[in-house]
Amino acid sequence: MTAAIEFEGVTKVYRRGWGGQEVPAxxxxxxxxxxxxxxxxxxxxxxxxxxxxxxxxxxxxxxxxAARVLGYEPGDVRAKRQIGFxxxxxxxxxxxxxxxxxxxxxxLAGVALGETDARxxxxxxxxxxxxxxxxxxxxxxxxxxxxxGIAQALLGDPQLLIMDEPTSGLDPAGRKEVRDLILALxxxxxxxxxxxxxxxxxxxxxxxxxxxxxxRLVREGTMQNLLTTGDKAEVVADRIPPxxxxxxxxxxxxxxxxxxxxxxxxxxxxxREAVEALWAAGADVVSLQPLKxxxxxxxxxxxxxxxxx
Amino acid sequence: MILRTIAxxxxxxxxxxxxxxxxxxxFTCGLLLMLTPLLIARTVMAAGNPAQAQSMVLGTVSVIxxxxxxxxxxxxxxxxADSVATEMKSGTILAVMARPVKRWExxxxxxxxxxxLMCAYIAMMLTLTYLxxxxxxxxxxxxxxxxxxxxxxxxxxxxxxxxxxxTWMHPLMAWGITTATxxxxxxxxxxxxxxxxxxxxxxxxVLYTVLPSSGLLSEDRFLTIKEAAIKKTGWLDHVTTLxxxxxxxxxxxxxxxxxxxxxxxxxx
Numbered sequence: 001m002t003a004a005i006e007f008e009g010v011t012k013v014y015r016r017g018w019g020g021q022e023v024p025a026x027x028x029x030x031x032x033x034x035x036x037x038x039x040x041x042x043x044x045x046x047x048x049x050x051x052x053x054x055x056x057x058x059x060x061x062x063x064x065x066a067a068r069v070l071g072y073e074p075g076d077v078r079a080k081r082q083i084g085f086x087x088x089x090x091x092x093x094x095x096x097x098x099x100x101x102x103x104x105x106x107x108l109a110g111v112a113l114g115e116t117d118a119r120x121x122x123x124x125x126x127x128x129x130x131x132x133x134x135x136x137x138x139x140x141x142x143x144x145x146x147x148x149g150i151a152q153a154l155l156g157d158p159q160l161l162i163m164d165e166p167t168s169g170l171d172p173a174g175r176k177e178v179r180d181l182i183l184a185l186x187x188x189x190x191x192x193x194x195x196x197x198x199x200x201x202x203x204x205x206x207x208x209x210x211x212x213x214x215x216r217l218v219r220e221g222t223m224q225n226l227l228t229t230g231d232k233a234e235v236v237a238d239r240i241p242p243x244x245x246x247x248x249x250x251x252x253x254x255x256x257x258x259x260x261x262x263x264x265x266x267x268x269x270x271x272r273e274a275v276e277a278l279w280a281a282g283a284d285v286v287s288l289q290p291l292k293x294x295x296x297x298x299x300x301x302x303x304x305x306x307x308x309x
Numbered sequence: 310m311i312l313r314t315i316a317x318x319x320x321x322x323x324x325x326x327x328x329x330x331x332x333x334x335x336f337t338c339g340l341l342l343m344l345t346p347l348l349i350a351r352t353v354m355a356a357g358n359p360a361q362a363q364s365m366v367l368g369t370v371s372v373i374x375x376x377x378x379x380x381x382x383x384x385x386x387x388x389x390a391d392s393v394a395t396e397m398k399s400g401t402i403l404a405v406m407a408r409p410v411k412r413w414e415x416x417x418x419x420x421x422x423x424x425x426l427m428c429a430y431i432a433m434m435l436t437l438t439y440l441x442x443x444x445x446x447x448x449x450x451x452x453x454x455x456x457x458x459x460x461x462x463x464x465x466x467x468x469x470x471x472x473x474x475x476t477w478m479h480p481l482m483a484w485g486i487t488t489a490t491x492x493x494x495x496x497x498x499x500x501x502x503x504x505x506x507x508x509x510x511x512x513x514x515v516l517y518t519v520l521p522s523s524g525l526l527s528e529d530r531f532l533t534i535k536e537a538a539i540k541k542t543g544w545l546d547h548v549t550t551l552x553x554x555x556x557x558x559x560x561x562x563x564x565x566x567x568x569x570x571x572x573x574x575x576x577x
Contacts, residue, residue: 057403057407059406059575060574060575077409077410078409080409080410081409085403085404087400087407089400090404091401091403091404104318105408107314108315108409109409110409
């Protein structure tokens, strides 16, 4: 699998004024996002997410290390032809309406003139802006502007979507629509690099996550690996026969009554033994899986400890 | 295609700029005040003194041209500085530069947008000048292309200077420095009078050599309403003079592109 995004020891330092104080924004950040993956890019405010995205897009130059996007240097037009970008708080020309703005972006993206209007109509439908084509964008609500930002990013049928807080300003229904859209793009094989603070949404749609804090990479991996605690398993059985309850106590397992049975948390090493004992005692095992933590728990664990509120 | 798209979008933004609209209306009102001396000239001609009338009309039209030319230079500098700065301030530049647009294409597209504005300005001012001359009962014999190309080259020069400066500094400062440069260029223009102070003469000579000459690039020197008085400037002279101005503009524009190439793009 080829890497759509590669960061190798990327460092960025901001300088305040002439010869002023140096503020490190990124320090030796390395990660890779493979083609076809939906990757969450997480971190608290000021962690360096927008700086990283700016480097990816070629808006800022890195002070050290190397970054590559779709095999090209950031900012290379060959890469940008295949990238759709949703900036945080999408800015627009207030005097234009949605169709004129999208025509402008379509012309820059090199969309064939004959296809432009059909593609615009399709995208406006997808982001639920049909019927607002002739309204000046200056009169749009924040959520509508954000949807328009997503529509403009999809104009060139990009292979890689870089989204900086795409659901900010959207109501719950709007967030769900964007989530569904991202899932549809994922199904179509697109690579998506998503910066967001909405951890529950990210957990639902992303294959992997990269967490940075204070300009440093603190955790990276597939969602499955990141969320698996590693030492415990969760078994759900319809009941616990009394002879098994004693053995579970001996193994240090805990139980919790659930609507569909009993949830048993036990050491991962005992899972096979426990399932066989339950079966042998006539209980039905409904499910067995490694115990997972939520992304929020993981995030608070790796970031929260360094950012005391 | 990219250059054209950015240029027309920039031009469209100017046309909807309310500040620009108000300034343009005030400026046109100021020009219309020139009607008074022209109507007086017409009365003088009717009274049987055509030579005096012609002189009055020529004087008035010359004032109009100096007025429109000065304002045009300020407008070109402001439009160039503002067109880039506004994109940075509003953050629209991020969505544009995320497209397969090279940085030099963005800047050149903006520059062409400014030049479209200046073409519209020249067309309006030229029409007004011809109209006022006719109202004064006279006729301008200079070739119209001279009155179009010369100011256009001059405006391109000031627009390129402002565009280069705005890649380094605040747009107001860029506009101020461009305006100051335009004033210095006029001051150091040779007047034919001997300069006694050696240091001042040396400074004037250096500045005159380094800076573009406003006298050479002025359409005013071709303005006449007397056919016999039209300066017989050959094609080669025109080409050389215009190339001299364009060369300055090109160098400034290349410097602007070089500076913009390394600039960090962010919402200001």
